Amino acid sequence: MKIFIAPVKFSNKTLLNDVLLHLKQKSEYQPEEIFLDIKISGLYSHERKQYYSTGFIEQAIKLTEKYEGKVLILTEVDLYVPVLTFLFGEAQLGGKHSLVSVCRLHEEFYSGQGNYNMLLGRTLKEIHHELGHNFGLRHCNDWDCVMHSSNGIEEVDIKGNYFCNSCLKNLI
Ligand SMILES: [Zn+2]
Ligand SMILES: [Zn+2]
Numbered sequence: 422m423k424i425f426i427a428p429v430k431f432s433n434k435t436l437l438n439d440v441l442l443h444l445k446q447k448s449e450y451q452p453e454e455i456f457l458d459i460k461i462s463g464l465y466s467h468e469r470k471q472y473y474s475t476g477f478i479e480q481a482i483k484l485t486e487k488y489e490g491k492v493l494i495l496t497e498v499d500l501y502v503p504v505l506t507f508l509f510g511e512a513q514l515g516g517k518h519s520l521v522s523v524c525r526l527h528e529e530f531y532s533g534q535g536n537y538n539m540l541l542g543r544t545l546k547e548i549h550h551e552l553g554h555n556f557g558l559r560h561c562n563d564w565d566c567v568m569h570s571s572n573g574i575e576e577v578d579i580k581g582n583y584f585c586n587s588c589l590k591n592l593i
Contacts, residue, residue, distance in 0.1 A: 423490030
């Protein structure tokens with residue numbers, strides 16, 4: 422399955438390259454980097470100092486009709502939707518588009534200390550999670566499963582990087 426990865430306001434080239442490499446070597450996905458001209462200034466909330474997550478997906482839908490496969494946006498800006506304080510990512514259930522923010526996957530955000538391997542591991546988990554939604558999966562109660570919901574970074578760290586057997590059966 423082709424996965425088009427679109428960096429939008431994403432400056433960490435090392436992380437982007439490592440994500441592409443991991444997806445290529447260690448998953449069934451065939452990743453390819455693409456450029457999407459998403460205008461994010463209109464998505465910024467001055468009150469919240471965050472960007473409106475769903476707006477990325479709405480714009481991406483209009484820009485990606487010709488792409489056959491899934492389209493995943495990677496960004497470093499902090500995301501929100503009105504009902505939540507923040508989001509690690511968002512995806513269309515059974516759809517084509519998803520979004521992952523690495524803003525709160527950085528260990529610096531919590532402890533002030535950077536840790537690249539943690540950042541890469543967390544980013545890959547959130548990518549697998551959002552793609553799982555694209556493939557029809559809802560949240561899973563298994564703590565080891567990558568489809569477990571994550572409301573905080575501890576929950577990202579505790580879960581595994583793979584679909585559990587029952588999620589695997591439900592993939593569309
Ligand atoms: Zn989810
Ligand atoms: Zn599961």
